[in-house]
Amino acid sequence: MAALVAMEDVRAYLQSQESMEAQFEEDVARNPYSIETWTSYLNLLHTKPSGHRLSKERVALFRRALSYVPLSYKLWKRFLDESYALVRGLRIDRPELVELTLLYEDALVHLHKMPRIWLQYLSLLDHxxxxxxxxxxxxxxxxALPITQHKRIWGPYLAFIHAQGVASTAIRVYRRFLMFDPSGREEYVRYLLSMELWEEASIQLVHVLNQPHPPSSRHALWMELCSLISSHPDDISSALNVDAILRSGVHLFSDEVGRFWCALATYYMRLGMFESARDVYEEGLAAVLTVRDFSLIFDAYVKFLEALVTAEMQDPTSPELSRTLHLYEDLAERRPLLLNAVYLRQNPHSVAHWHQRIALTSTSASTTSSTPSPILIVQTYTEALKTIDSTLAVGALSSLWISFASFYEAHNDVANARAVFEKARHRLASSFRSLDERAAIVCAQIELELRHGAYDAALEFARAACRQKPVMRSLKLWHLRVDLEESLGDVPSTRSAYEHLIDLKLATPVLVLQFTAYLETHEYFEDAFHVYEKAVQLFPAFPHAKPIWTAYLAAFTHRYQGTKLERARDLYDQVLNVAPVADMADFYKQYAALEEKYGLWRNAQTIYEQATTKVESLPHVQLELYQFYIKKAQQLAGVVAVRAIYERAMGHLPNETVWQLGLEFCRFExxxxxxxRARAIYAHIGQCCDPRQHEDSFWSKWHAFEIEHGNEETFLDMLRIxxxxxxxxxxxxxIGTAAGALNMVASSTNQAAPTSITSSSTIVPGDAMETLEKEDQTTNDEEIDIDEQPVPEAVVRGKVF
Known part of the structure; x- marks a missing residue:
């Protein structure tokens, strides 16, 4: 029963299939140009393939359809895809693949504008x-394709050329490709380099560098060209002007100058043109601007000469061996000069480097050249002075002129030395920017005349220079002028020079003191005092005025002693009104010494008391003054006066210094x-001496005093105090520590109540005292327990007062 049902179904399906085919036949007969109809018809007709080929019925249907619509991309694409799917995986020598290529050729007759068909066909052929x-x-x-679609073809084409590995074919293909896309030239260069086609690669690399915007870094491309040229000169020499190319690179890349020069030299060296290579090295050393480039070229040059020497040593009789060795030695000797030339090319206005060059020339000229050394040095000086622009000079240009003149002087050519100074002086207005440089030239010329005995000429020259602007404002020149006036001139000319110097307000305290000493030496005392008065007006502020006032007061006291005491007192009052507190002590001591020697002790005592009051802000100075005052009082007054001074000091000195004078007072009593009285003083000053800090400086001394002079009661009093x-x-x-702790707690717990802080941090002085007493009982070695320990025997046997 089931078999009967299945047969019925198959019969029904075949009848429906035949009816549908008949229907499609009628449709294509009515409208043979409908692609949809043909596509549906092809979808209906599914026949089993014959091996690796389409069935004859399906091929016939495709052919019928394409005969009506030969330009249908959809039908051709389907026909080709179905055919290719059946042959995929077959060996490449199967005839089915050849038939497929013929099918593609048929398709391209009609679809030659379709890049996808071309690409599939090319993929098949490559397979x-x-x-x-x-x-x-x-x-x-x-x-066949329009140029807008060429990009889709060139990618696979270039990949195919790379895979084939035929250089001649690749070059022709790439040349055509570069006409389409010039930006691919760098890729072409990479291919040429991989194929070791150095000549064509260098030519194309130059073309890449000539592009306005090369795809890669211009610096990297130049370095690649540089390496290519130096590595393969035999292949490139005829294709490019290598010398011109590399020299242009020197001007383009200032940070790679050394590498370009070395590449050019290596190029000539590999060609066997050794002289040309050496010329390039020499030219490079004379042209580079940085020490890095210089070192690169110099090291390469040395290795080149070493290689030449090694090669020449194979034949010891070769005449070139000695010449090459001489070149090697000469290069080593010239290295400092060549390096100095690099610095001067960086900054030709550097005075220090010109000095260095002159020094190098003087040491190397005799060994590296037949020209006498002095001539080379003079040429170097001349070149330096012509090259340096005074407005751009780095360093003192005057030092170069002075050194030039000194060179002539060292060679006993004083006339030329004077000529150098004269030329320098004529250029003073334009060549030297600062006053010090101009003054240095003038002073050096004066010193030249002095060294050669032309004293009068030196003095006249100094006088003339001090009248010329702006060099007349130079303090160095004036120092030299007044020294010459004191040594070679007379008193009026010397006084005139000093007075002119003071009128110009160029004088310094040293010059003023020098002038006054000169006047005092020639016994012009009042004139010297007049100069002092001018000086204290020129320099009213301390500390510059202090040496002037000190010398003034000492000279006045030495001159008049006690004859003009009132005038001396006025001077001291004047200086004490302007002197700062730190400098008052010295002047007060001098003032008091004047009164002690020529006045009254009462006046000196008043001065000392005034001094100790004025310096209260400086406790140590005040202590020193009191000690000095007491020492003088011990020499000139009685015990009562000294005791009064001590008592006054004890009331004036602060706690930090009073104990020192108090100890002296105790020794006095x-x-x-x-x-x-001594014991009372000890008790008084002991209040300001913390035992932890003054144990050795104070308390041990009081302890010794009681041991020697006290009794049990006084000793116990000392211990209680x-x-x-x-x-x-x-x-x-x-209390200070507790207060600090409270502040820290308050700052860290801002939300805590004040009462809680107080309750938790209450300070109990009694407890602190008890704690301290316990610590004293265990740690204080000098403490005497009154109840348990005996009093030292020395105290018991001491005097009883």
Whole structure:
């Protein structure tokens, strides 16, 4: 029963298939140009392929359809794809693949404007390894397709050429491609380099560099060309003007100058043109502007000469061996000069480098040239002075002129030395920017005349220079002028020079003191004092005025002693009104010494008291003054006066210095036998001496005093005072530490209540005292326990007052 049903279904399907085919036949008969009808018909007709070919019925249907619509890309594409799908994977020598190529040829007769068909066809031919036919089909495709679609063909074409590896064919293809796309020239260069076609690669690389905007970095391309030329000169020499190309690279890339020069020299060296290579090295050394390029060329040059020497040594009798060795030695000797020339090319206005060149010339001229050394040095000086622009000079240009003149002087040619200075002086207005340089030239010329005994000429020249602007403002020149006036001139001319110097307001405190010393030497005392008065007006501020006032007061006191005491007092009052506190002590001491020697001790005592009051802001100076005052009082006054000074000082000095003078006061009273007074002084100054800091400087001395002069009661009093002072300073430090801790807690816990801080950080002085006393009991070695430990025997046996 089931078989009957299946047969019925097959019969029904065949009847429907036949009816549909009949219907399509009627449709294509009515409209044979409908691509949709043919496509539907092809979809209906599914016949089994015959091997690796389409069935004859399907091929016939395709042919019928394409005979009506031969330009249908859709039908041709389907026909080709179905045919290709059946032969995919077959060996390349199967006839079915040849038939497929013929089918593509038929399709391209009608679809030669379709790049996809060309590309499929070319892919098939490349698979079949038909090189020549593939290349010809590529050419046909380029001729058939419009130029806008050539880009789709050239990519596979170039890949095919690379795979074939035939250089002549590739060159022709690339030349055609560059007509289409010149930007591919760099890719062409890469291919030529891979094929070791150096000549064509260099030509094309030059073309790439001539483009306005090359695809790669111009610097990288130049470096590649440079390396290519130097590595393969035999292949490139006839194709390019290598010398011109590399020299143009020198001007284009300032940071690679050395590499270009070395490449050019290597090019000539590989061609066997050694003299040309050496000329290039020499030219490069004379042209580079940086030390890096110089080092690169110099090292390559040395290696080149070493290679030549090694080659020449194969034949020791060769005449070229000695010449090459001489060139090698000469290069080594010339290296400092060549390097100096590099610095001068960087900045030809550098005075220091010209000095260096002159020094190198003087040491190397005798060995590197037949020209006498002095002539070369003179030529170098002349070149330097012609080259340097004074407005751009780096360094003192005057030093070059002075060095030039000194060179002539060293060779006993004073006339030319004078001529150099004269020429330098004539260029003063334009050649030297600063006053110091102009003055240096003039002073050097004066010193030249002095060295050769022309004293009068030197003095007259100095006087004339001090009248010329602007060099007359030079302090160096004036120093030399006044020295010459003192040595060679007379008193009026010397005074005139100094007075002119002061009128120009060029004088310094040293010059003023020098002038006054000169006047005092010639006993012009009042004139010297007049100069002092001018000087203190010129230099009213300290510290410049201090040496002037010191010398003025000393000279006045030495001259008049006590005859003009009132005038001297006016001078001291004048200086004390303008002197700062730090400088007052010296002047007060001098003032008091004047009163001690020529006046009254009472006046000196008033001065000392005034001095100790004025310097209160400087405790150590005040202490020193009191000590000096007391020393003088001990020499000139009695014990009562000295004691009064001590008592006054104890009330004026601050705590940081009062204990030092207090110890001296104690020694004074002890020597007088006033032990009660001494002990009271110890007790007084002990209040300001923290035992932790003044144990050795104060408390040990009081301890020794009590051991020697005290008794048990006084010794115990000293210990009680020491303990109370120790507790006092400990309490102060404890409170300060606690206050700092409170501040830190308050800053870190801003939201905490004030009461909580107070309750948790309450300071109990009593507890601090107890703690301190416990620490003292365990750590203080000098403490005496009154209840348990005995008093030292020396104290018990001491005097009882």
């Amino acid at each position: 079949l390894r038909w090189g020549t036919r593939t290349r010809r089909v590529f050419d046909r495709a380029l001729r 002890t020597l007088l036998g006033e032990l009660h 020491k303990r109370s002072v120790q507790m006092l300073y400990a309490t102060v430090n404890y």
